Amino acid sequence: MTKLDDIFDVASLVTSEEREWQLKAREFAQTKIAPIIDRDFEQRRLPAELVPEVGAAGFFGMYMQGYGLAGATSVAYGLVAMEFEAVDSGFRTMLSVQGSLAMGAIYKFGSAEQKNEWLPAMGRGEKIGCFGLTESQGGSDPATMITKARRDGDEWVLNGKKRWIGLGTIAQVAVIWAQDEEGVVRGFVVPTDTAGYQAVAIENKLSMRASLQTEIILTDVRLPASAAMPKAEGLGAAFKCLSEARYGISWGVMGAARNSLEVTLERVQNRSTFGSPLAAKQLVQSKLANCVLEYEKGLLLAHYLGSLKDAGKLDYAQISIGKLNNVREAIKIVSTCRELLGGDGITSDFPVMRHMANLESVRTYEGTDDMHALIIGRSLTGHAAF
8 A cells, every 4th residue: 555545545446356456466567667667768678578477467458358358347457557657657558559459459340350369369468469540640630541551352452651659569460540442441450470561669769768669661561351350440440449548548647646746755754954854844745735636636537437438438528538637637746746856856766757758758649638628629519629
């Protein structure tokens, strides 16, 4: 239990099984990821050797049913995401790319053959997947997609480029979205050893450095007709996959906020200025109180969204509220913590500056602040202002 758990009594919000998943993820994150994350962040390296262990623990696709997957609740998955991101956003992103985006697409829209071929192995972490939707010229507007799928007899031929695709260089399978000759966006399951598939890591990142983002280049990639996911037609299918990832973010960023608050609380208790601990200063307590206020509100919001999701009632606007609010408030919390740590707050003695850098990426991917504001605005007014 952390001090923040003590204040808010997190255990009372969730079932005993969900709490078990949380504690299991916390132990994994603290014993496996935390000891190496500063090194790997500095070296711009995703600790991919841990992927099979994540699978063995049952975390990939854990809220899905069948195929050897855990069938846990969405709340349980959110708690796991929070514990992973309490150590590093990049590692939680890996969980999301594999378990929510790639596996989620195949689970929702794939054929029986595609599901049986890929989901069990991906769930065990034996196979890695990526999700190719974003393109450099389109960003938040996937309707401008230039990646094309052309039918040639019994085959599909894909050409185009994707950018900011997590895990692309180490994946064995890629879910690629492309526009056919009639203008319909379709999803394809692409083994990455297919001729014409190339992935190149994006190296010059100042954020998410212990993560892996890539550019994917598709040059006359020939696929059998069976590579097309039968239910993945139209951008709506792709957006449903994004909703899964956005939901996880609402939980995850609260982990980064919590970790920043925990180390800051300890520091202000142990550092004295002007004759007393920093923790005894009114302004320090006021800043901490505001941070905890937003952390607790964000946690309640994430839990409410999880409850709606488990009941089958979660919609796009609600997910956008979670992503927009919790990322925005997590960034404010972490920034305040950095301030309270003083000059030492910019060093790797504390995880806070790393969280700050990572959260700037989380703010951008799976929909920027502006995009989610417009989604909420459309729900309120009935007018699309994109």
